[in-house]
Amino acid sequence: MALLDYFLRKKEKQATTASKAKERLQIIVAHERNSRNKQPDYLPQLTADILEVLRKYIKVTDESFSINLDNKGGDLNVLELNIELNDEHSMN
């Protein structure tokens, strides 16, 4: 029987529990990494750059400014900027 096992072993390998483990891990790890990395790493620098440009023209305090990158489901990502203008910049 050992002789038979030896020749059959190669075929069996395809469905080992180890390969099942690897497949399951790859899927769950990729999924968890995705939800973890919602904010791209350029966001802090982008925020700093935008603030710098704005401040050339208007007074913006940190509290009157917010930036948000939202995934609206699927491929749709929205970059949202909120800048509160105080009186001296109002339209009138």
Next chain:
Amino acid sequence: MARIIVVTSGKGGVGKTTSSAAIGLGLALKGQKVVLIDFDIGLRNLDLIMGCERRVVYDFVNVINGEATLNQALIKDKRVSSLSILPASQTRDKDALNKENVGKVLEELGKIYDYIVCDSPAGIEAGAMMALYYADEAIVTTNPEVSSVRDSDRILGMLASRSRRAELGLEPIKEHLLLTRYSPKRVDDGEMLSVEDVVDILSIPLLGVIPESQAVLKASNAGEPVILDTESDAGKAYQDVVDRLMGETVDFRFLHAKKKGILSRMFGG
């Protein structure tokens, strides 16, 4: 500047303390000044693995609270004079550590030591976050098993987002994979994830592979870190890890089952 290395994993029982003890002692044997810190407040165990449990007088939290000086709390290893251990406290509450006071202690230690090895508690709670916060490098200890690999990936996320280096936008923590309790035979039989599988999934550089070994239990029974058992596979594998940490290039060993002859493979036995 001392290298601050955290030994971490997410999951418990994978070999963080065993690895911290072996690596710390190994570095000291190579002439480095090393301090081993137990961050597992409330569940002190590094002292036991190091064999100095009866010499603990003051602990990490005593130092933080100003009840003892660092010198009073540090335990000098009896085997290697350049190695010290800072034990965790056994009874105090877990919130005793915070970024500010831990930072001060690490800064003091950094003036004296070349390596600060932080043995992290399991989990992703405050204690584990404290252990990794100031790290320059992380040894992510992983068993070739699904829950351990998943938890390690979780910890990799924490290293990248919750550490001091991440908060200050500095160069990220250098990550190392340490695969422990590895059974080449079970890998060959398709019962265990292989080194390649785990490296593939976690995609961080491999620091070492420690084979499953009876020497590890014997070592903790005796309070003699397994790296001192120079005859054992595990001891040799930890020695390789230490050499690699110090910049040497060392081939990986113990990755394959001992080859049986073709005849015994075909006819059993």
